[in-house]
Amino acid sequence: GAVVSQHPSWVICKSGTSVKIECRSLDFQATTMFWYRQFPKQSLMLMATSNEGSKATYEQGVEKDKFLINHASLTLSTLTVTSAHPEDSSFYICSASTRGHQSLGSPLHFGNGTRLTVT
Amino acid sequence: AQTVTQSQPEMSVQEAETVTLSCTYDTSESDYYLFWYKQPPSRQMILVIRQEAYKQQNATENRFSVNFQKAAKSFSLKISDSQLGDAAMYFCAYYGGSQGNLIFGKGTKLSVKP
Numbered sequence A: 001g002a003v004v005s006q007h008p009s010w011v012i013c014k015s016g017t018s019v020k021i022e023c024r025s026l027d028f029q030a031t032t033m034f035w036y037r038q039f040p041k042q043s044l045m046l047m048a049t050s051n052e053g054s055k056a057t058y059e060q061g062v063e064k065d066k067f068l069i070n071h072a073s074l075t076l077s078t079l080t081v082t083s084a085h086p087e088d089s090s091f092y093i094c095s096a097s098t099r100g101h102q103s104l105g106s107p108l109h110f111g112n113g114t115r116l117t118v119t
Numbered sequence B: 001a002q003t004v005t006q007s008q009p010e011m012s013v014q015e016a017e018t019v020t021l022s023c024t025y026d027t028s029e030s031d032y033y034l035f036w037y038k039q040p041p042s043r044q045m046i047l048v049i050r051q052e053a054y055k056q057q058n059a060t061e062n063r064f065s066v067n068f069q070k071a072a073k074s075f076s077l078k079i080s081d082s083q084l085g086d087a088a089m090y091f092c093a094y095y096g097g098s099q100g101n102l103i104f105g106k107g108t109k110l111s112v113k114p
Helices: none
Strands: A004-007 A010-013 A019-025 A032-038 A044-051 A067-073 A076-081 A090-097 A108-110 A114-118 B003-005 B010-014 B019-021 B024-026 B032-039 B046-052 B064-069 B074-079 B088-096 B102-104 B108-113
Touching (some): A004 A090, A019 A032, A032 A067, A032 A076, A044 A067, A044 B102, A076 A090, B003 B088, B010 B019, B019 B108, B032 B074
Antiparallel strands (some): A004 A019, A032 A090, A067 A076, A090 A108, A090 A114, B003 B024, B019 B074, B032 B046, B032 B088, B088 B102, B088 B108
16 A cells, blocks of 8 residues: 655754654655644644645644745655754654545555654 | 544443444535544554545444444444454544645544453
8 A cells, every 4th residue: 555654753853953854655646745743642733734846835823934844746745843942842744645635535644753852 | 614523532441342432523514534543652643444424334444333424423433342452542533625634633542451
């Protein structure tokens, strides 16, 4: 089946530095990728939606200048946490869609997630 | 806006027994999809079962089945013959509309007692 690879799975960084998380679709073309954030013992909260070749759409309350999303190809989307602070520590998960975002029923495949710890 | 509600933060079941996890949702759309995802301690999101709203027949996947009540906007998950490996967080999710992203409930933590 379709596989989404997310890297790194775990990262520790110092406050003020930037961290890049990659999300790759390995055997399909992902026209749309979604980035979620999950706090401990909570649900997944959508941060942004990215379509290949266009700017990401951010959810209300998500700082687009802090969480930079690039979807330069049909197989790769990146999330960069800029000037990270301890409150950015969280679990980040990406998912990828095999069809255009306006198609209902498009299966969504999840990466394994990235645990970010900012010290 | 669509919402998904899971009213059971935690549930417990004896091994080999049956348990039902509740989920309700709110939407004005007529065409949508509903999902149950399992998230074990590894935090990998695993699709358990999926239901198309236009289908009247309840979806079934081995020991997992749903009770989909469209008029009541209810979508419960039944796990039969529970196994220790079923212990995890279970998220109910809604998918529809032009956005195409999943809307998750807050989750239910399922414990399985040996």
